């Protein structure tokens with residue numbers, strides 16, 4: 001396996017989204033399943049190539065995002081994410097994902113949660129500029145997510161559909177799987193101690209990350225220093241969330257990461273799109289190794305507490 005700055009690059013050709021599930025035997029998938037699990041055990045971040053998501057779908061999602069974010073504040077405010085909800089626009093410096101940083105993150109974002117992937121006319125309050133591009137990307141990420149869940153299940157020694165069974169409601173409500181568009185505007189300078197996106201690990205099962213060509217993403221691999229996870233053409237970055245680490249009884253890692261602006265990058269716009277795959281709200285998370293290292297927990301309750309904390313300004317009280 002090729003390593004790029006310690007991050008493994010994995011070829012998904014044999015089970016990408018263009019490959020139908022029935023056409024591949026579980027035994028055939030074992031090799032790639034083991035590669036992915038080993039990478040998540042040791043590093044927690046991987047690059048995926050030959051994933052099958054068309055390049056223009058990604059560039060469309062990024063360019064329509066830019067059109068949306070470049071509008072005046074009043075236009076965007078009508079989509080503002082309401083406290084306690086998972087869908088909507090998040091203003092510049094409204095959030096900090098690392099609560100230890102004194103300054104809020106230098107980014108703007110939009111979380112899209114599909115409520116009904118079958119009836120895509122349902123009003124989710126999505127800006128018309130992004131509507132179709134984001135839904136198309138969501139759909140491909142969802143397919144890719146199912147394939148990776150199969151591979152993780154096999155790698156963890158479970159039946160192929162073990163994790164799928166806990167992700168049956170993606171895009172159908174009762175599951176908070178989210179596509180998040182990130183917009184890091186060009187700045188004159190960044191404030192002291194300000195990150196573009198502070199240190200954090202993601203909260204759910206797994207994350208796909210699409211970056212434009214501007215660097216800044218860093219991951220804390222193998223408990224060492226943060227290493228750059230530069231964009232590589234035609235690959236996507238994949239990492240695991242806290243829920244999956246707990247689910248695997250700490251066999252697999254949810255690696256901390258952040259986005260920093262170097263003195264030159266800070267003058268450049270940076271965009272990314274993250275797709276956070278999470279279990280159904282009613283899924284019972286029970287350690288996959290059969291141990292009781294962590295008590296069984298219902299995902300819906302687990303997530304409510306961790307998500308809302310990001311917006312609280314605890315320096316003020």
Ligand SMILES: O=C(O)CCC(=O)C(=O)O
Pocket residue numbers: 180182197202209211217257258259271272273274
């Ligand atoms: O923008 C990036 O490259 C990373 C963003 C991220 O980690 C997140 O939104 O969780």
Ligand SMILES: [Fe+2]
Pocket residue numbers: 200201202257
């Ligand atoms: Fe993240």
